[in-house]
Amino acid sequence: MSQAVVDTAEVGRGATRSRPWRILFAAAWGQHRTKVGVAITLALVLIALIGPFVTPYPPDQGVENQLPFAKPSADAWLGTDTIGRDVLSRFLAGGLSVLILAGLSTAIGVSLGVAVGLVAAYSRGKLDDLLMRGMDVILSFPQIVFALVLAATVGPALWLLVLAVALTTTPRAARVARGAAVEIVERDFVRAAEAIGLPRRRILFSEVLPNITSPLVVETTLRLTFNIAVVAGLSFLGFGLQPPAADWGLMINENKNGLTIQPWPVVMPIIAIGLLTIGTSLIGDGLNRAAIGIERGRRGSE
Amino acid sequence: MNAAAALEVVELRIELDDGDHEDIVDEVSFRVAAGEILGLVGESGSGKTTVGLAVLGHTRRGARIRRGEVRIEGRDILALTALERQRLRGKLVSYVPQDPASALNPAMRVGKQLEEALTEHGFGASDAERRERIVETLGEVLLPVGDAFLRSYPHQLSGGQQQRVALAMAFANRPRVIVLDEPTTGLDVTTQAHVLETVRDLCGAHGVAAVYVSHDLAVVATLADRVAVLYGGRLAEVGPTGTLFRAAAHPYTRRLVEAIPELSGEHALVGIPGTAPRPGHRPQGCFFAPRCTYARPDCLSAEPPLAEVSAEHRARCFYWADVILEAAAARPEATPRPEIEVDDALVGVRELNAWYGRRQVLFDIDLVVRPRECLALVGESGSGKTTLARCIGGLHTRYDGELTFKGQPLAAGSQARDAAARREIQYVFQSPYNSLNPRKTIGQIVAQPLRLFFSAAGTEGRRRVSDALERVQLSSTVINRYPHQLSGGERQRVAIARALAAEPQLLVCDEVTSALDVSVQAAIIDVLAELQRELHIGLLFVTHNLALIRTIAQEVAVMSEGRIVERGIVDSVLDDPQADYTRRLLADTPSLEAALAASA
Numbered sequence: 001m002s003q004a005v006v007d008t009a010e011v012g013r014g015a016t017r018s019r020p021w022r023i024l025f026a027a028a029w030g031q032h033r034t035k036v037g038v039a040i041t042l043a044l045v046l047i048a049l050i051g052p053f054v055t056p057y058p059p060d061q062g063v064e065n066q067l068p069f070a071k072p073s074a075d076a077w078l079g080t081d082t083i084g085r086d087v088l089s090r091f092l093a094g095g096l097s098v099l100i101l102a103g104l105s106t107a108i109g110v111s112l113g114v115a116v117g118l119v120a121a122y123s124r125g126k127l128d129d130l131l132m133r134g135m136d137v138i139l140s141f142p143q144i145v146f147a148l149v150l151a152a153t154v155g156p157a158l159w160l161l162v163l164a165v166a167l168t169t170t171p172r173a174a175r176v177a178r179g180a181a182v183e184i185v186e187r188d189f190v191r192a193a194e195a196i197g198l199p200r201r202r203i204l205f206s207e208v209l210p211n212i213t214s215p216l217v218v219e220t221t222l223r224l225t226f227n228i229a230v231v232a233g234l235s236f237l238g239f240g241l242q243p244p245a246a247d248w249g250l251m252i253n254e255n256k257n258g259l260t261i262q263p264w265p266v267v268m269p270i271i272a273i274g275l276l277t278i279g280t281s282l283i284g285d286g287l288n289r290a291a292i293g294i295e296r297g298r299r300g301s302e
Numbered sequence: 303m304n305a306a307a308a309l310e311v312v313e314l315r316i317e318l319d320d321g322d323h324e325d326i327v328d329e330v331s332f333r334v335a336a337g338e339i340l341g342l343v344g345e346s347g348s349g350k351t352t353v354g355l356a357v358l359g360h361t362r363r364g365a366r367i368r369r370g371e372v373r374i375e376g377r378d379i380l381a382l383t384a385l386e387r388q389r390l391r392g393k394l395v396s397y398v399p400q401d402p403a404s405a406l407n408p409a410m411r412v413g414k415q416l417e418e419a420l421t422e423h424g425f426g427a428s429d430a431e432r433r434e435r436i437v438e439t440l441g442e443v444l445l446p447v448g449d450a451f452l453r454s455y456p457h458q459l460s461g462g463q464q465q466r467v468a469l470a471m472a473f474a475n476r477p478r479v480i481v482l483d484e485p486t487t488g489l490d491v492t493t494q495a496h497v498l499e500t501v502r503d504l505c506g507a508h509g510v511a512a513v514y515v516s517h518d519l520a521v522v523a524t525l526a527d528r529v530a531v532l533y534g535g536r537l538a539e540v541g542p543t544g545t546l547f548r549a550a551a552h553p554y555t556r557r558l559v560e561a562i563p564e565l566s567g568e569h570a571l572v573g574i575p576g577t578a579p580r581p582g583h584r585p586q587g588c589f590f591a592p593r594c595t596y597a598r599p600d601c602l603s604a605e606p607p608l609a610e611v612s613a614e615h616r617a618r619c620f621y622w623a624d625v626i627l628e629a630a631a632a633r634p635e636a637t638p639r640p641e642i643e644v645d646d647a648l649v650g651v652r653e654l655n656a657w658y659g660r661r662q663v664l665f666d667i668d669l670v671v672r673p674r675e676c677l678a679l680v681g682e683s684g685s686g687k688t689t690l691a692r693c694i695g696g697l698h699t700r701y702d703g704e705l706t707f708k709g710q711p712l713a714a715g716s717q718a719r720d721a722a723a724r725r726e727i728q729y730v731f732q733s734p735y736n737s738l739n740p741r742k743t744i745g746q747i748v749a750q751p752l753r754l755f756f757s758a759a760g761t762e763g764r765r766r767v768s769d770a771l772e773r774v775q776l777s778s779t780v781i782n783r784y785p786h787q788l789s790g791g792e793r794q795r796v797a798i799a800r801a802l803a804a805e806p807q808l809l810v811c812d813e814v815t816s817a818l819d820v821s822v823q824a825a826i827i828d829v830l831a832e833l834q835r836e837l838h839i840g841l842l843f844v845t846h847n848l849a850l851i852r853t854i855a856q857e858v859a860v861m862s863e864g865r866i867v868e869r870g871i872v873d874s875v876l877d878d879p880q881a882d883y884t885r886r887l888l889a890d891t892p893s894l895e896a897a898l899a900a901s902a
Binding site: 187188189191192193194195196197198207210211213 | 695696697716717719721724725728729731732733736737738739740741742750751754755797800804
């Protein structure tokens with residue numbers, strides 16, 4: 001028994017470096033809902049990203065010779081808003097803020113939640129209870145109410161909006177992270193890492209975290225979907241970008257009174273926000289189904 | 303073979319139901335007479351459980367019976383409708399599963415479950431008659447027959463008792479055929495010995511034809527009248543137990559026998575390199591040829607038929623005559639184990655008591671592991687052997703008493719130990735399916751201790767990873783692969799390589815072979831023995847299998863209920879046990895030699 005025991009059939013079976021998340025994305029991409037979701041999301045993200053650079057008029061200034069709430073015309077394709085600014089320009093310029101605020105708050109919130117969930121799952125006992133019950137307290141407020149309370153006490157500020165939305169995202173991500181990690185931390189490879197004295201931080205982030213990426217990816221897309229709606233809602237209520245800046249949420253608020261005369265400045269942002277959330281939730285759904293499928297396949301083969 | 307076979311399986315073929323129609327098993331035929339026990343053996347993936355279930359006309363999800371007949375007393379049950387077959391199960395043919403805990407309904411009293419097994423098949427005209435049968439059957443499986451027992455729930459019973467209830471349910475309707483799927487796997491040797499005896503008595507008394515599915519050849523040798531060996535979904539060999547184990551006509555059977563650890567330890571344990579072919583990955587020609595030492599060119603091109611060796615004995619090999627001839631030649635002698643050279647202690651354990659919560663699991667343990675020696679820690683499940691190993695490995699901290707390592711006191715728990723102690727004591731876990739991070743490549747896994755202890759990275763790190771893998775006989779092509787792409791034996795080698803990368807002085811091996819097939823177990827033992835010989839690493843080898851220790855250990859400590867009951871040189875403990883417990887353990891350990899000696 002001196003020669004290596006790996007036979008060639010074994011090498012052939014696993015010659016490709018199949019990273020687990022790549023398998024997840026490939027499986028998700030195999031479903032129509034994911035493709036539709038990606039198409040919708042991509043289209044809106046492109047509008048939001050490129051829009052600010054291709055506005056026909058400066059979005060924060062009125063258009064010459066146009067009255068407020070003017071109907072669509074050759075000069076202003078979607079007409080004008082409540083103080084005579086070009087609707088198309090404001091629509092093109094107003095997506096980026098929603099996207100950035102929602103993305104940023106989701107990223108911060110999920111990261112924070114993952115950290116809390118991992119520490120809770122790994123430490124068990126009192127710290128676990130303390131952290132998760134703390135999360136439950138935040139969770140007991142409706143997301144938008146919590147953000148409103150914060151915003152109302154400090155006043156409207158963009159960093160506050162991001163922080164508030166992030167904080168309401170945290171407990172939900174923490175629950176998912178803890179739920180997935182609780183089973184992982186009991187495995188022997190975690191014991192093995194402890195036995196050689198790997199620092200706790202590395203056990204959590206380099207041993208445990210890679211094993212819970214699937215549920216976290218799914219949860220992140222779900223949270224992003226919700227946060228887009230919440231951010232737009234808070235902007236609508238006046239806690240986001242302040243006039244005269246262009247923002248989809250703000251547009252709805254500014255123009256709601258003229259809805260019967262000139263619907264476009266309200267309808268366009270509504271359609272955009274609606275499509276964006278549908279797109280991201282389709283992606284999330286596709287990922288979720290893929291993750292479940294992979295899990296079933298893995299169980300079936302063992 | 304007489305004509306009155308109670309069970310006859312003819313040309314059975316079972317396929318994967320996924321469109322490719324790869325066969326799981328094919329061309330499987332055998333007969334079992336009333337009162338006879340047929341042992342169905344094979345490694346994992348050989349299709350033995352699939353065949354066992356097919357005897358009930360059942361397949362697991364994703365598989366279907368494609369061809370063949372299963373005749374019970376002349377009646378082909380595969381020709382019946384699913385509903386008719388279901389009615390026969392439990393009555394004409396019954397099944398005892400591997401894990402009784404999951405087979406019994408946890409929310410139903412034992413008596414009720416037994417009664418249900420009877421009423422389901424319309425047995426008995428009255429409650430009194432059924433009651434009488436339940437009492438009779440419970441008596442037969444040596445369970446108490448009182449009301450208190452009948453009113454208990456499964457979780458209130460021990461594993462052995464649960465398995466006896468499952469046996470009682472299977473025998474209650476006096477079936478003609480019974481399939482037992484590794485029913486003693488989770489049980490202690492003593493309980494196992496009793497359950498096996500019960501199975502044999504019941505089959506004899508009621509003339510039941512039994513198919514005993516198992517991977518444990520020593521158990522099968524003790525129990526079965528005839529044995530069928532499955533390899534790659536085909537019958538490799540079938541014949542009377544004594545003939546098959548003494549003069550195997552198929553190279554695979556022969557190699558399997560050589561891989562079984564024996565209590566006497568006279569012969570070397572020899573593993574079978576390579577892995578058994580899975581459905582869809584089977585080679586052309588003879589399935590065993592790629593791993594066979596007898597293979598000639600024609601074995602690689604044509605599949606051999608099941609040749610008749612004698613009236614009762616068949617083997618699927620072109621060269622069975624040569625195999626029998628060579629089998630008479632001596633098996634390789636065991637390599638002499640290195641003598642213990644020094645008298646000082648690598649690890650010292652003094653007056654150690656350990657707890658799980660409030661329950662004390664270790665009592666006044668005194669133990670010494672010498673440098674370069676292998677100390678075997680033997681005991682049944684619940685004896686505390688793993689807890690002791692975990693205390694030494696720094697994974698269990700709820701203890702008092704003194705632990706020393708190289709004369710220095712050893713702190714409780716790896717967190718409290720210095721880097722040197724953490725590096726020099728390495729722990730290898732029982733299940734390689736659990737001890738390797740599924741999201742890391744083999745290279746990353748083995749490099750982890752290197753990065754931590756030696757800050758070795760880059761070229762130097764890669765070289766040392768390759769060295770460690772080579773030590774456990776793995777090629778460095780595995781570096782970029784993930785654990786799920788390796789077989790169980792390969793994974794356990796990786797786990798050992800990870801431990802070696804830390805350049806330890808003590809390797810704590812916790813039941814490292816119990817999750818593996820015998821052919822793989824032999825190879826792993828071989829690797830460990832070589833490490834001890836060549837790298838002079840001390841081993842603490844925890845096992846429940848007494849037969850393994852003569853092959854690898856110099857000293858042995860026998861544990862029972864949290865105490866060490868006997869300790870000494872392996873040969874003297876095994877040849878002349880002093881403690882009653884050791885004697886009983888030795889007597890109950892199923893052994894191929896003893897079984898063959900008894901049948902001769």
